[in-house]
Amino acid sequence: MFSTGSDEFGERKAFFGSMVFETVEKDNGATGITLGIDNPVPIVLLFLVLTAILTIVQIIYRELKQRRDQLLSEMPGN
Template sequence: MFTTGSVDGTVERKAFFGSMIFETVKQDDGALGITTGVENPVPLVILFLVLTAVLTMIQAIYRGLKQRREQLLEASDS
């Protein structure tokens, strides 16, 4: 991400469906100037929403299974 390759000057690379941008500038003294930022926040928001939905479903399934286990344990004690 942070290499300039064989090109002198500015190299711009995008990641995660174009939402993140990495810009590398090779300076005269041989150092690299690196700039990062968010260009398009939509994929990041979608990822956040999907992860939130998946984690909520996992938590609901876990609670349901835990409740079912308790019911079965109570039924077997009777």
């Protein structure tokens, strides 16, 4: 992602075009790298999907724990 050819400068896009990496040659011969966001939609969608998955996992865990506690309280001797 961050590497280019020896004389290759320009723009590279990543993550479905949402992130942009640009390399430019500076006046003193050094290479400058900039990073930016070109299209935030894929990043927002990823955040929403991950939030939904984590919420579902948490709900399932709570339900299973509640069911376990219920079964343990119904055991004879408890």
